[in-house]
Amino acid sequence: MERMDKTLEILERLIAFPSISSESNRDLIDWIAAYLEPYGARCQITSDTDGKANIFATIGPDVDGGLILSGHTDVVPVAGQDWSADPFTMREEGGLLYGRGTCDMKGFIAAALALAPEFAAADLARPVHYAFTYDEEIGCLGARVLVDEMVKAGLKPSAAIIGEPTSMRIIEGHKGCCEYTTEFTGVEGHSSLPDLGVNALEYATRYVSKLMEIRQDLPARAPEGSRFDPPHTTLQICELHSGVAHNVIPNKAAVGWEMRPIQQSDRDYVRERIESFTRDVLLPEMKAKNPVANIEEIFASEVAGLEPDPDSEAVAIVRALTGGNETEVVSFGTEAGLFQQGGVSAVICGPGSIEQAHKPDEYVSRDQLAACLEMLGRVAGQLH
Known part of the structure; x- marks a missing residue:
């Protein structure tokens, strides 16, 4: 199956989970674990609250220096918003994929998961880690737990790409x-x-x-x-x-x-x-x-904010993956600063525009997903 077809199939499934922050995301996390395990992923599920969970999954060797692909699984509410159709049923019109979370940020998660078969088949010298969290929208609560557990376990990834919607621009810093x-x-x-x-x-x-x-x-x-x-x-x-x-x-x-x-x-x-x-x-x-x-x-x-680092390994990796040189900063917050505090170089780059996030008829375009897939498709080559 082509990368895009696989991504759309996964994205449709992810959107069908109504993982609003006030509700449980556990079914979604369990689905991701079941999807990844056949590709040899070593999955760890963590939580500090009933009904909600993070997943930290690893494909590749058990060594330091891996790359984290990170996203949050929770979405903002749809109550009171004027949607044209069911927000938890993905639909496509004119190359735009509509549904709650398509942009923020299940599109990136779907693209990252679609690459799992390729990561599993590659001869990786360093691992790829998937880090998907709960309750980002209400204070990055899940990421705090995930990063703490990562540090306690002695895991030392080198870099993290947080796939928030940046229109695939490279974001090296944001406010707290x-x-x-x-x-x-x-x-x-x-x-x-x-x-x-x-x-x-x-x-x-x-x-x-x-x-x-x-x-x-x-x-x-x-x-x-x-x-x-x-x-x-x-x-x-x-x-x-x-x-x-x-x-x-x-x-x-x-x-x-x-x-x-x-x-x-x-x-x-x-x-x-x-x-x-x-x-x-x-x-x-x-x-x-x-x-x-x-x-x-x-x-x-x-x-925590993400403090720009002139020697950022994460920025260097994404520059190599995308061919882009320009970096920017943004005012909205993400989980990137928590990874940075945990000793992991972090950068933000993902499909879709923040201008579409949290709105009715939220969407991400096929073109943006294609650009994301092109970036992630080069990850294995970076980890040789």
Whole structure:
């Protein structure tokens, strides 16, 4: 079977698994394991939560220096989106393949799996590893487990290609993604007697104001020559929940905010300033009114950025595979930084455009899949 035909057959099967982050992906992972094992793949399934799993599978010799082909198996929800047809049934029109996950990022997974017979038949000097994860869309949770297990097992791949949709451009760096929810607990009461309550909403708004003040410092911290758009770390207030009625002092408030640091020092700067303001100003004022008052961070997700490396082996490999020389950086986050933290050189390159991701009638084109297959078809030659 031709590579493209095999890829489309696999992609159709992958799309049929409704692996939304809120649901289990285990059936999909088990299907991938069953597909790979006849090609001699050594499959390890890992998880830290019921119903969800990663797979780390290896074809080739048991030696260091292998190449990881990585992708996430979860997709974003389709609820409330205006799809032209069933999002979990792949359809083709005009050379475009529609379905949830075709672009982000089951197209790359399908192409990588389609090459398994060729990897198995090749005389590889270094192994090819498949690393497919859960819950990337809600904080790269699965990749954290997978990379930790890889490090604990003493596995030392040299490089990883993360196949996020880049239109097959070579991406050597991206910002981090840090998400937080901070909850304020006050004391409710009648609005006509403000001294008897602790207004959680008012303290939450002061917290928000401080974040906005800190945000003003970030443009000046951008490294000279930064290629990011925008060129500096960003910070956004995304949620504020509080109150039940006009005449009730709210005793609960929650602030959801995020930042996308281009360097660890920016993350540390923001965290240190908002934490000191909370610890030294807001919390003492609240507790002076009533000791039950409190401020607590109830959710935090910090995904590492991918720092450009002029000596990146992963970038060198993808340049050789694609014939391309230009590299870029992007503002959206991926699992690449986690592999980099685990000691594996990482690069991002995959079929489809990020502009199609997360939208109704998501698609990837045949042309993009063909370019991806051409790149992956040269992998075996790179590992001799």
